[in-house]
Amino acid sequence: MINQLSWKVGGQQGEGIESTGEIFSMALSRQGYYLYGYRHFSSRIKGGHTNNKIRVSTTATNSISDDLDILVAFDQETIDLNHHELRPGGVIIGDSKFSPKQPEGCTANLFSVPFTEIATDLGTSLMKNMVAVGASSALLGLKVEAFNSVVEQIFSRKGASVVEKNLQAIEAGMEYFKKEAEGSVGDFQLKEADGKSRMFMIGNDAIALGALAGGARFMPAYPITPASEIMEYLIKKLPEYGGTVIQTEDEIAACTMAIGANYAGVRSLTASAGPGLSLMMEAIGLSGITETPLVIVDTQRGGPSTGLPTKQEQSDIFAMIYGTHGEIPKVVITPSTVEEAFYDAVEAFNIAEEYQVPVILVTDLALSLGKQTVEPLDFSKVNIRRGKLNLEEELPELEKSAYFKRYEVTDDGVSKRVIPGMKNGIHHVTGVEHNEQGKPSESPENRKAQMDKRLRKLQELPKVFPSPVYKDERHEEADLLILGFNSTRGTIQEAIPRLEKDGLKVNHGQVRLLHPFPTDELKAMVDKAKKVVVVENNATGQLTQLTKMNLSRGDIQSILKYDGNPFLPSEIHNQCKELF
Amino acid sequence: MATFKDFRNNVKPNWCPGCGDFSVQAAIQRAAANVGIVPEELAVVSGIGCSGRISGYINSYGFHGIHGRALPIAQGVKMANRDLTVIASGGDGDGFAIGMGHTIHSIRRNIDVTYIVMDNQIYGLTKGQTSPRSEMGFKTKSTPAGSIESALGVMELAISAGAGFVAQSFSSDLKELTSIIEQGINHKGFSLINVFSPCVTFNKINTYDWFKENLTSLSTIEGYDPSNRSQAMNTLMEYNGLVTGLIYQDKEKPSYESLVKGFKEEPLAKQDIALDQGQFDKLLTEFM
Numbered sequence: 001m002i003n004q005l006s007w008k009v010g011g012q013q014g015e016g017i018e019s020t021g022e023i024f025s026m027a028l029s030r031q032g033y034y035l036y037g038y039r040h041f042s043s044r045i046k047g048g049h050t051n052n053k054i055r056v057s058t059t060a061t062n063s064i065s066d067d068l069d070i071l072v073a074f075d076q077e078t079i080d081l082n083h084h085e086l087r088p089g090g091v092i093i094g095d096s097k098f099s100p101k102q103p104e105g106c107t108a109n110l111f112s113v114p115f116t117e118i119a120t121d122l123g124t125s126l127m128k129n130m131v132a133v134g135a136s137s138a139l140l141g142l143k144v145e146a147f148n149s150v151v152e153q154i155f156s157r158k159g160a161s162v163v164e165k166n167l168q169a170i171e172a173g174m175e176y177f178k179k180e181a182e183g184s185v186g187d188f189q190l191k192e193a194d195g196k197s198r199m200f201m202i203g204n205d206a207i208a209l210g211a212l213a214g215g216a217r218f219m220p221a222y223p224i225t226p227a228s229e230i231m232e233y234l235i236k237k238l239p240e241y242g243g244t245v246i247q248t249e250d251e252i253a254a255c256t257m258a259i260g261a262n263y264a265g266v267r268s269l270t271a272s273a274g275p276g277l278s279l280m281m282e283a284i285g286l287s288g289i290t291e292t293p294l295v296i297v298d299t300q301r302g303g304p305s306t307g308l309p310t311k312q313e314q315s316d317i318f319a320m321i322y323g324t325h326g327e328i329p330k331v332v333i334t335p336s337t338v339e340e341a342f343y344d345a346v347e348a349f350n351i352a353e354e355y356q357v358p359v360i361l362v363t364d365l366a367l368s369l370g371k372q373t374v375e376p377l378d379f380s381k382v383n384i385r386r387g388k389l390n391l392e393e394e395l396p397e398l399e400k401s402a403y404f405k406r407y408e409v410t411d412d413g414v415s416k417r418v419i420p421g422m423k424n425g426i427h428h429v430t431g432v433e434h435n436e437q438g439k440p441s442e443s444p445e446n447r448k449a450q451m452d453k454r455l456r457k458l459q460e461l462p463k464v465f466p467s468p469v470y471k472d473e474r475h476e477e478a479d480l481l482i483l484g485f486n487s488t489r490g491t492i493q494e495a496i497p498r499l500e501k502d503g504l505k506v507n508h509g510q511v512r513l514l515h516p517f518p519t520d521e522l523k524a525m526v527d528k529a530k531k532v533v534v535v536e537n538n539a540t541g542q543l544t545q546l547t548k549m550n551l552s553r554g555d556i557q558s559i560l561k562y563d564g565n566p567f568l569p570s571e572i573h574n575q576c577k578e579l580f
Numbered sequence: 581m582a583t584f585k586d587f588r589n590n591v592k593p594n595w596c597p598g599c600g601d602f603s604v605q606a607a608i609q610r611a612a613a614n615v616g617i618v619p620e621e622l623a624v625v626s627g628i629g630c631s632g633r634i635s636g637y638i639n640s641y642g643f644h645g646i647h648g649r650a651l652p653i654a655q656g657v658k659m660a661n662r663d664l665t666v667i668a669s670g671g672d673g674d675g676f677a678i679g680m681g682h683t684i685h686s687i688r689r690n691i692d693v694t695y696i697v698m699d700n701q702i703y704g705l706t707k708g709q710t711s712p713r714s715e716m717g718f719k720t721k722s723t724p725a726g727s728i729e730s731a732l733g734v735m736e737l738a739i740s741a742g743a744g745f746v747a748q749s750f751s752s753d754l755k756e757l758t759s760i761i762e763q764g765i766n767h768k769g770f771s772l773i774n775v776f777s778p779c780v781t782f783n784k785i786n787t788y789d790w791f792k793e794n795l796t797s798l799s800t801i802e803g804y805d806p807s808n809r810s811q812a813m814n815t816l817m818e819y820n821g822l823v824t825g826l827i828y829q830d831k832e833k834p835s836y837e838s839l840v841k842g843f844k845e846e847p848l849a850k851q852d853i854a855l856d857q858g859q860f861d862k863l864l865t866e867f868m
Contacts, residue, residue, distance in 0.1 A: 030868070199867040209863060215853030218659055220652070237863070239842035242851050246659070249685040253652040256645065260625070260656020263643060264664070265849035268656065286646050374867070379860045384853060401590040419849060420623045420641035420657065420664055428636050430644035439591060439636060 010051035011074030021052030032193030062490025134173025141189035208233035210345025217243030220257035251276035265419035271297035288328025293352035311564030315538035354387035403437035468518035481529035600751030600777030611761035627670030631698035648679030700779035708782035745771035798825030
């Protein structure tokens with residue numbers, strides 16, 4: 001019996017590869033296993049190799065694995081492209097239809113199972129995915145009953161007989177494989193899980209759910225990979241809560257429409273990836289100077305330009321921090337797990353309103369789209385704080401011809417905010433430099449007062465932001481501190497015990513607040529380490545540079561990967577070892 | 581009851597003496613009073629350019645945004661609070677050059693916003709360059725040999741894009757302009773009002789006199805029916821777009837807000853945003 005394994009299904013895009021992975025993992029999730037998935041796909045609808053790699057474990061797991069135990073293939077290309085990941089003794093299960101062949105040098109056990117033929121005999125070749133799920137589940141020691149509720153959920157709309165047929169297909173796959181493989185494979189049987197059904201979701205689901213729980217009721221957005229799931233979830237849910245999603249003509253409209261709605265008192269967000277964020281830069285500056293709350297989600301993918309639209313990268317952070325002309329207060333948050341993505345989404349709206357600033361919630365493709373097991377989310381941690389927004393109070397009458405002092409200079413830099421419709425709250429809002437009433441002003445004294453007021457708003461944020469750095473500090477004096485952000489957390493966590501086994505003392509920090517930078521917190525961590533290395537999915541070491549600059553420390557090294565794929569634990573392990 | 585004076589503030593416009601935009605400002609103030617709203621119920625969102633300053637010259641909530649983006653900001657405001665009267669405004673460069681995409685899609689979307697364009701056929705604030713509304717051959721600083729791009733027929737474009745309210749007016753005719761803006765505000769859905777608003781400093785061709793000579797009021801065309809889409813189109817073509825009055829209105833066209841599933845009469849901005857434990861638990865279960 002084993003505690004964890006990695007399973008991958010591959011084939012042509014549009015062939016149901018995703019749903020094969022979905023059914024397999026949902027069933028395991030409901031048995032109480034922890035899962036972590038990563039989808040490899042291309043920017044096209046039909047055709048082209050796609051695969052879905054799923055890690056299954058009896059304990060929490062937050063990373064893809066180095067190798068692969070089981071490869072389910074719907075075509076030879078899947079075998080040719082992926083067999084090198086298989087561990088010695090691993091298994092390939094291919095559809096007999098394409099006569100799977102063992103590639104040269106591949107030592108995995110190859111089984112040919114007539115997925116399509118069995119499915120066709122049962123009624124329709126469409127069920128070949130079910131046969132494949134069944135065959136590979138037999139290897140894990142699962143029983144067909146494990147699939148009852150999932151198949152019921154997916155196919156009940158199509159009638160009881162369809163449910164029945166699909167279950168039969170799974171069972172037929174199981175039976176065929178058991179006979180075929182009897183005694184000839186190693187131990188792939190998973191230890192029994194705790195039976196607790198946990199949530200199983202992608203980072204984008206968590207962000208959308210966080211936005212809803214955090215009070216967002218309006219989302220203008222333009223579709224883009226890998227952000228669209230956020231708008232797709234909210235268009236299903238917001239109408240139940242009075243709100244809606246508008247699919248706009250472009251990202252500039254999305255961003256400025258969200259600014260308009262926030263100005264008028266509704267928590268609003270938009271979500272995009274690099275190309276859309278580039279278009280929003282001017283509007284982000286507008287949010288900054290007009291002190292209009294705004295939440296933007298940037299799901300990073302491979303850049304620049306269209307770049308690698310369906311691949312992992314973490315190269316937007318300079319653009320997110322510095323990308324707007326002029327100088328504004330801005331918050332950039334980088335959650336590193338799906339749970340954090342949820343809580344940080346809620347917090348993004350609170351910070352946007354409390355400080356009246358644009359907040360960019362940044363993820364990466366692996367975090368946004370990787371489907372993983374999530375422990376129950378805690379509703380008691382969801383609170384809504386709207387800062388100095390005044391919605392109820394009767395406002396004092398304004399003097400004749402005077403406006404409400406929307407931009408009153410205050411000690412903390414934050415001024416009282418009112419929304420259109422409120423009597424005695426009339427004021428002007430403009431992206432032109434303005435005085436306390438919002439009226440344009442070019443006076444040098446006023447300029448300085450308003451600039452200083454805006455820029456002092458966030459001074460204290462790194463001190464009050466919940467865990468600006470996720471810390472795993474096992475050692476008072478460490479040989480190595482590994483820093484990262486977003487989805488690399490789990491992979492770094494997996495590399496650490498291996499490094500410790502090699503005799504190194506390793507601490508780990510995952511930066512969750514990129515701007516304003518948590519300098520003090522990181523300095524304390526860096527001071528405890530002989531060497532510091534930043535692991536990031538980009539080519540120029542953006543977080544490394546940011547850390548060097550803020551900590552005034554030159555000896556920080558980088559481990560970089562920018563080929564479109566997430567890090568493997570072994571890559572981090574090996575490259576860290578080479579530093580010594 | 582508010583009067584037009586209640587919509588005045590003490591800010592002195594930085595427009596040139598004689599600028600057509602003064603009349604637009606006055607007409608908005610009068611129309612707002614005439615439709616019976618008070619200043620805090622009006623939000624004026626404007627773009628960038630001379631005319632974009634208008635949101636600062638009216639005693640109401642005002643949002644002066646970025647170049648070409650008055651419309652999406654205005655639509656966001658209206659979606660957040662449908663009790664507000666929302667006017668978007670700006671120049672022909674703002675709405676028909678940099679912001680043209682938003683203009684067309686605002687027409688398609690049909691959120692209840694009144695869009696007033698101050699059309700002077702030139703870029704004024706940048707001191708005299710060609711605009712999408714400049715005629716072929718028009719000489720400006722950016723077209724010293726005369727414009728070699730054709731002028732955009734925005735009224736025709738709006739009608740073909742499915743607009744429910746299309747009107748045109750002229751700064752010299754405050755009475756008609758006020759009435760048109762009132763009708764635009766009262767129209768349930770997106771309304772486009774193009775106002776010929778002469779630039780007395782940089783446009784020496786399309787002057788007040790030029791417009792007086794070349795504009796035809798639709799009220800003088802016998803049998804003109806603004807509910808007749810093809811007549812509207814034909815008339816615009818016949819007069820090369822140089823007409824004033826209500827060109828086309830479809831009173832039956834449902835506004836975007838009226839079509840949004842579950843969208844309440846109570847403004848979104850006034851609704852409670854907190855979930856309860858039961859709602860939250862139900863949302864979580866869907867991921868299990």
